[in-house]
Amino acid sequence: MSLLQRVLGGSVTRLTRAACWLALTGLATMSYSIISPRPLPVIFAMSVGQGVGILAFLCYLLAVVIDVGRHPRGPSLPPGPIPQREADVAATEQSATPH
């Protein structure tokens, strides 16, 4: 089973939690580069930190896509009244139908 299949078949919640942990790691590196602006932390934040942050966001997007794919949403609004013109056409058709 490939990694992609494992990810797609896995839990959406687990993927989202992984995204959260990745994002927290990226945020920590970025924050550390602000608190301690030395060459390595700054370079690390701008490369690894931002890469991890992007990966986290992609994980989140994937989780949302999988979630939407598994639970396709129905009509968001309850069925409303039939428009008057359609009702008139249906009544005409019904009256024209021979019994």
Added chain:
Amino acid sequence: MPHAGPWLGVVALGSAAIAAAILIGFLLKKPLLDLRTKLALFLGLGVFPAIAAASSTVAGMERTTHREFCGSCHVMDAHYQDATDPKRQSLAARHSRNPFFGEHSCYVCHADYGMYGYAMTKKGGMGHVYEYYLGGYMKLSLPEALKVIHVHKPYDNLNCRQCHTTTLRGWRSVPDHEALKSELFSNKVSCASAGCHGFAHPFDKGEKQTLDAAKAVAKARASAGPAPSASASAMPAARTP
């Protein structure tokens, strides 16, 4: 790069804190992944981290122009001490006391100018970091580093001329300037050489280098023809500490 100021760091830390609060809240409370939770996570994983990344990048890049940043590697200790000591009289020290250079004196003097100057300067800085951590400079003692590490390419007089314009009367009234104009513009003679204004960082120049620089200036003067009577004495030479 304009000086961004400390507020960008505050923005970065604030955005990171808000994002972290949202994410930790999700991890601890474990709510259902409904629309509201997804929107909150979008803020915590997308919007606020993006703000934190952008502001921390700008703040970080701005920080790389600070003298403390350049002096954070031990091989630059002597340069840093020289630039920050108020009693020193080297070119670097005197320029560092100028408010225009201030805390950014290393960057202002060593940055490449031109359209891609900032990017090229940062590329050069990455090379310094590589040399320090992977090229063996980190293991050098300071005396060894002063012997081994030299400026990557000859210092461009254009950097001096960014401020010291060569068109005003004050500059042109110095006989050596006029006599060596073409050599100065073509970088055959450096403004910061032993025979002229002195080395910017004189402590890292050996006797041979000083002698070579003086010979180069003398040769250029000779080839430029006889200088007018008021020669180099018109210029204040840098005093070696």
